[in-house]
Amino acid sequence: xxxxxxxxxxxxxxxxxxxxxxxxxxxxxxxxxxxxxxxxxxxxxxxxxxxxxxxxxxxxxxxxxxxxxxxxxxxxxxxxxxxxxxxxxxxxxxxxxxxxxxxxxxxxxxxxxxxxxxxxxxxxxxxxxxxxxxxxxxxxxxxxxxxxxxxxxxxxxxxxxxxxxxxxxxxxxxxxxxxxxxxxxxxxxxxxxxxxxxxxxxxxxxxxxxxxxxxxxxxxxxxxxxxxxxxxxxxxxxxxxxxxxxxxxxxxxxxxxxxxxxxxxxxxxxxxxxxxxxxxxxxxxxxxxxxxxxxxxxxxxxxxxxxxxxxxxxx
Numbered sequence: 001x002x003x004x005x006x007x008x009x010x011x012x013x014x015x016x017x018x019x020x021x022x023x024x025x026x027x028x029x030x031x032x033x034x035x036x037x038x039x040x041x042x043x044x045x046x047x048x049x050x051x052x053x054x055x056x057x058x059x060x061x062x063x064x065x066x067x068x069x070x071x072x073x074x075x076x077x078x079x080x081x082x083x084x085x086x087x088x089x090x091x092x093x094x095x096x097x098x099x100x101x102x103x104x105x106x107x108x109x110x111x112x113x114x115x116x117x118x119x120x121x122x123x124x125x126x127x128x129x130x131x132x133x134x135x136x137x138x139x140x141x142x143x144x145x146x147x148x149x150x151x152x153x154x155x156x157x158x159x160x161x162x163x164x165x166x167x168x169x170x171x172x173x174x175x176x177x178x179x180x181x182x183x184x185x186x187x188x189x190x191x192x193x194x195x196x197x198x199x200x201x202x203x204x205x206x207x208x209x210x211x212x213x214x215x216x217x218x219x220x221x222x223x224x225x226x227x228x229x230x231x232x233x234x235x236x237x238x239x240x241x242x243x244x245x246x247x248x249x250x251x252x253x254x255x256x257x258x259x260x261x262x263x264x265x266x267x268x269x270x271x272x273x274x275x276x277x278x279x280x281x282x283x284x285x286x287x288x289x290x291x292x293x294x295x296x297x298x299x300x301x302x303x304x305x306x307x308x309x310x311x312x313x314x315x
Contacts, residue, residue: 005092019046034154052089055094179277190275191275213256226277228277239303240296256274
């Protein structure tokens with residue numbers, strides 16, 4: 001079981017000697033995973049724990065709030081993914097204005113040194129740290145050398161099947177609903193999570209009762225209807241998830257509604273996770289409710305077919 005050193009809440013407490021990597025790792029795409037796997041493998045060679053050190057909130061939420069990207073992965077999602085890779089410890093640091101103002105050397109001496117005791121540090125080629133991102137590999141390597149810490153830069157895969165492996169590219173694909181392409185560079189379907197809240201309850205009257213998700217911090221896929229997998233109460237359900245403004249009913253607000261195909265229980269207040277598998281169609285304004293219901297029936301047939309094919313490929 002992975003350990004979380006949650007320095008968002010806890011005072012610094014140095015852990016055991018470890019092999020460490022550090023970064024924001026939003027999305028934990030295949031490039032990030034390659035670096036993490038290298039860290040884990042090296043830790044096993046040295047018979048010490050492996051450590052990923054990350055930040056919350058996303059640094060850009062502090063440095064440029066108006067232009068900060070919506071995040072791709074929550075801390076709980078990072079923990080689950082990293083645990084699956086075999087990581088020993090996830091360290092979470094609060095990124096705030098005080099930290100952003102630290103010079104690189106101060107960041108290393110005042111933030112890193114009191115919390116971790118690395119034997120080795122592995123970083124990606126673009127990692128920067130400290131005020132104005134002035135910290136770089138050579139500075140980190142020199143700092144580590146004075147403490148007997150070996151520092152390694154790890155080149156990572158940058159493209160896959162013509163797609164750039166990066167968090168920013170993943171965001172672009174998600175915004176236009178290309179969730180299949182996103183899954184390829186993430187190494188898994190894109191997932192959002194939130195609490196089920198009460199909606200307009202129209203779905204139930206139409207024969208398609210939905211679980212509405214409340215406000216979320218993650219980036220939402222572009223408007224449309226998606227074949228999805230919904231995770232609720234420790235189980236996985238085939239689902240059809242709609243994102244949009246409900247133009248047929250002249251909706252004013254963006255909603256995220258999941259119709260769990262074989263589930264009808266009340267789940268208000270519960271956590272729901274949605275994995276997006278494939279976009280079935282875009283948002284359409286229907287002239288009648290009957291036309292909408294007919295389309296939803298077609299959508300369900302298509303979603304079930306997509307999910308059968310998907311589950312068959314990963315079974």
